[in-house]
Amino acid sequence: MSAAPILQVTRLAKHFQGLRAVDEVSFEVRAGELVGLIGPNGAGKTTLFNCIAGALAPTAGEIVYRGRTITGADPAKVARMGIARTYQNLRIFPDVTVYDNVSTGAIGRFGVSLAGAIFPWLGRRRDEAIAGATLGALERFGLLDIADEPAGNLPYGQKKLLEIARALALDPKLLLLDEPAAGLNSNETVALARLIRALRDQGLTVLLVEHDMPMVMRVCDRIVVLESGCKIADADPASVRDDPAVRAAYLGDEG
Amino acid sequence: MTYAVVAIGFTLIYRVLTAVNFAHGEVYTIGAFTILIGATTLNLPLWSIVPLVVLAGALTGYGIELAGFRLFRRFTDEASLKSRAVREATLLSSLALGIVIREILDLIYKGDWQSLPETYQLSTSLDLGGIYISSGEAVIAVVSIVMLIALQLLLHRTSIGLAIRAVSSNMIGAQFSGININRVVIAVFVIGSVLGAVAGMVVSLAYGAIQSYMGLTVVIKAFVAMVIGGLTSLPGAAIAAVMIGVAESVAGIFLPSAWTEMVAYMLLIVFLIFLPNGLFGRRR
Numbered sequence: 362m363s364a365a366p367i368l369q370v371t372r373l374a375k376h377f378q379g380l381r382a383v384d385e386v387s388f389e390v391r392a393g394e395l396v397g398l399i400g401p402n403g404a405g406k407t408t409l410f411n412c413i414a415g416a417l418a419p420t421a422g423e424i425v426y427r428g429r430t431i432t433g434a435d436p437a438k439v440a441r442m443g444i445a446r447t448y449q450n451l452r453i454f455p456d457v458t459v460y461d462n463v464s465t466g467a468i469g470r471f472g473v474s475l476a477g478a479i480f481p482w483l484g485r486r487r488d489e490a491i492a493g494a495t496l497g498a499l500e501r502f503g504l505l506d507i508a509d510e511p512a513g514n515l516p517y518g519q520k521k522l523l524e525i526a527r528a529l530a531l532d533p534k535l536l537l538l539d540e541p542a543a544g545l546n547s548n549e550t551v552a553l554a555r556l557i558r559a560l561r562d563q564g565l566t567v568l569l570v571e572h573d574m575p576m577v578m579r580v581c582d583r584i585v586v587l588e589s590g591c592k593i594a595d596a597d598p599a600s601v602r603d604d605p606a607v608r609a610a611y612l613g614d615e616g
Numbered sequence: 617m618t619y620a621v622v623a624i625g626f627t628l629i630y631r632v633l634t635a636v637n638f639a640h641g642e643v644y645t646i647g648a649f650t651i652l653i654g655a656t657t658l659n660l661p662l663w664s665i666v667p668l669v670v671l672a673g674a675l676t677g678y679g680i681e682l683a684g685f686r687l688f689r690r691f692t693d694e695a696s697l698k699s700r701a702v703r704e705a706t707l708l709s710s711l712a713l714g715i716v717i718r719e720i721l722d723l724i725y726k727g728d729w730q731s732l733p734e735t736y737q738l739s740t741s742l743d744l745g746g747i748y749i750s751s752g753e754a755v756i757a758v759v760s761i762v763m764l765i766a767l768q769l770l771l772h773r774t775s776i777g778l779a780i781r782a783v784s785s786n787m788i789g790a791q792f793s794g795i796n797i798n799r800v801v802i803a804v805f806v807i808g809s810v811l812g813a814v815a816g817m818v819v820s821l822a823y824g825a826i827q828s829y830m831g832l833t834v835v836i837k838a839f840v841a842m843v844i845g846g847l848t849s850l851p852g853a854a855i856a857a858v859m860i861g862v863a864e865s866v867a868g869i870f871l872p873s874a875w876t877e878m879v880a881y882m883l884l885i886v887f888l889i890f891l892p893n894g895l896f897g898r899r900r
Contacts, residue, residue, distance in 0.1 A: 414792065440794035452789030454782050465782040468775050469794020491775055531794050 367392040367535055367566050368413070373422030375408050382408040384590035385422070390535070390568055395561040397577040397598075398570045400587035401610065406570045407449060409587070410539055413568075414446045415439040427534070440469055445533035447524045449540045449570075455513030459504055460495060462512045462523055466530030467494035498530040502556075518549045525556075535566045542573040554580050578602065586610070617760040619857035621815040622834050623841035624764060625808030627853040630842060632784040632804045635706040639680045639714035641835025643809040646676050647816025648826045649721060655736045662736055662821075669817045670810050676717075677809025681802055684709040689801075714835075721828035730826045737824040752822025759818050763811055764854055771850075776803055784848075833877070840884045846894030856895060859883070 366389040375383040383405040390396050398406050411417040413424055415436035424432045431439055440446075445466070454462050471487050471494075499505045502522045507515065512523055521541055528536060538557070542550045554576050561567055561580075571577045577584060577598070584601045586594040588610040594601050601607055622644055629637045650672040654665035688705045738752035771777040782790040783800045791797055815834075820826045838853075841860055845852025860880045867879045887894065 416788075416792075436791045437794050437796050440792055445794075446792055448789075448792075452786055452792065454785035454789060457778070457781055457785055461778050461781070464775070464778055465790060465793040465795060468779050468782075469790075488775060527793060 365392055366390065367427055368568070369423075369425040370409075370413070371423045371425070373409065373412060373424065374420045375405070375412055375417060376420045381590045383412065383419070383587075386587065386590070386592045387422075388585050388592060388595055390566060392534075392566055393561070393564055395557065395567045395569065395580060395582050397581035397584040398568060398587065399572075399574070399577055399584060403589075404587040405590040406587055407539060410446065410537055410568075410570060413439075414444060414537060437469065440531055440533075443532070443534035444537060445528035445531040445535075446537035447521075447528050447539055447541060449543060451520050451524055453512045453520055453524055453527070456511060458509050459512050459515070459523060460499065460508040463498050463504070463527050463530050464491060464495045466498070466527040467491040470494065470531045494530050494532065498526040501529070502526040518545050521545065521553070522556075529560075533565070535568065536560065538567060538569045538571075540570055540572060542571055542576055550576055617756050617858065617861060618815045618819050619834065619837050619841055619861050620854040621760045621763055621811050623838040623845070623853040623857040624767060624850055625811035625815075626835065626838040627842045627845065627848070627850055628767070628808045628811075629804055631848045631850070632780060633685065633706070633801065635685065635703055636710065636839070637680065637684070637805075637808075638707065638711040638835060638839075639684060639717065640710075640808070640812055640838065641831030641833075642714045642717040643673055643676050643680070643812035643831070644816035644819075644834050645718065645721065645828060645831035646672055647813030648820040648830060649816075649828075650813070651736070651817050651820050652730055652732060652826050655733055656730075666817070669813050673810040673813025674806045676813065677805035677807075678802060680710065680713055680809070681805040684713045685801070685805075686798070689798075714831075718828055718832070725828055727828055732820055732824040732826065734824075736821065738821045739824070750822065752818070756818045756822055759814065763814065767807070767811070767850070770807070776800070780804055837880050840880045844884060844887045844894055846896040849894070849896035852894060852896035 368390040370389065371387050372385045373383055373387070374381065374385050386405070386409060398409070400406050408417065412419045415431070415434050415438070418433040422432070423430060426442065426444060431442065454465070468491055471490050499508055502525065504519070504523060504526060507519070512520065515523065521544070525538070525541065541557070542553055545553060550573060557567060557569065558580050569577065569581065581598055583596065584594070584598055585592060586601060586607050593610060594604045594607045596604065622640065625643070626637060626640045629635070629640070647669050650669045651665055654660045654668055685706050688702050688709070738750065738755055740751040741748050742751055742754055771780060779790070779795050779800050780803065782793065782795060783797055787797060790800075816831070837860055838857065841857035842853045844856035844859070845854070860883060863879045863883060864876045867876045
């Protein structure tokens with residue numbers, strides 16, 4: 362656990378006209394860690410996520426990723442720097458095939474050029490790299506068989522996997538997952554937990570927002586708890602489970 | 617056929633940005649004027665003017681995007697990218713840009729019809745097994761079909777095409793896949809405007825007459841074709857545009873020529889009443 366921090370969030374605040382959605386939250390994620398971010402509805406988890414991914418500019422505070430300040434950077438740039446994310450509400454491209462959906466992640470990583478499209482010899486190496494990254498991600502998620510289906514036709518669980526596959530085609534160093542288990546049945550959740558764990562074991566750093574408490578407790582190395590925009594706990598799963606403040610605020614009768 | 621090429625560029629931009637580019641007709645006009653300037657002022661041979669037209673179209677498209685659209689995409693959250701305010705603002709800004717370009721050309725050329733030197737006009741008569749068409753009209757047909765096919769290949773076989781489809785499908789999702797939206801939007805404007813400029817070029821080669829207002833009626837027809845075709849469907853817009861063109865020429869046989877202008881709008885009304893989603897529109 363002595364690895365260098367890959368992400369440092371310092372006194373981050375995001376206010377929406379007087380509502381303190383995120384209020385001076387500081388935490389860090391070390392390379393190779395799988396960190397859970399939990400809290401009751403409205404605690405500011407997704408807002409915090411959006412600030413890290415560049416979708417929202419924070420009101421105050423700083424976000425440092427691998428030694429570089431990325432506070433308020435544009436989301437596409439953040440993605441290319443190696444922070445990929447998935448969404449609570451899916452953001453796949455429904456009328457595009459599974460293959461092409463994943464391919465967009467790889468395109469984001471390798472870039473596109475109009476010249477390369479008009480003069481194929483200019484873009485060939487890049488196209489090969491994109492195809493390689495796409496096939497790799499599809500294979501890992503068992504989506505190869507359905508690569509030519511339009512993504513909109515997939516069952517919900519596979520759409521979720523597809524979104525993670527697309528994020529991985531970016532070859533991220535840090536993966537932000539926003540409620541990946543929401544809407545999945547228990548079998549799918551177990552499979553997803555195993556998959557996330559496997560990603561972490563391969564060295565990927567993961568920050569996971571999730572409501573499914575047993576899953577978070579099972580897979581995470583460390584858990585950060587937010588309540589009403591403030592951090593109220595930051596510890597390993599067992600300590601978080603026993604923390605009286607957390608029980609009062611969140612786990613309540615569940616614990 | 618030319619309506620089809622103009623309509624396709626117009627629809628491509630609409631599909632990606634959900635914004636109407638009313639300056640698109642001026643791209644068509646600029647394509648025509650590039651030919652005129654190249655032929656009369658610079659005395660260039662035709663083959664060397666063609667790349668100039670493509671370049672002029674690309675630059676105009678880029679300029680329209682910078683001046684008329686980029687400014688209104690400051691905010692990156694979903695609500696503002698899709699908001700009515702942005703759509704209405706870009707509608708007006710593109711309309712304004714179109715007026716500016718049109719009036720500048722008007723000022724220089726005094727609004728008169730300019731004619732292309734005879735040697736540049738494609739007006740030889742071709743005999744296609746009993747049907748006579750001018751070589752210019754044949755060129756219009758061939759160039760249109762080639763460009764429509766080329767665009768489909770670009771959209772469905774290349775990585776930038778995929779990026780364009782991704783941005784048009786879900787802009788936020790594309791952004792988080794690391795796609796540089798501004799670059800994709802520029803590409804869309806460049807592609808759409810090259811189509812428009814080339815259309816203006818082949819029409820002026822075929823008919824030899826160029827005027828600063830020529831783009832205006834064409835862009836309105838393109839708009840009508842887009843609506844009839846189903847707003848976001850490129851093949852739909854192309855088919856609708858051909859339909860309008862055919863209907864206009866058929867109507868020209870029966871009606872006085874001043875009335876043929878009405879045909880497109882009558883078609884539009886019929887479609888809005890009976891098929892409000894257009895030919896290939898998705899239900900919404």
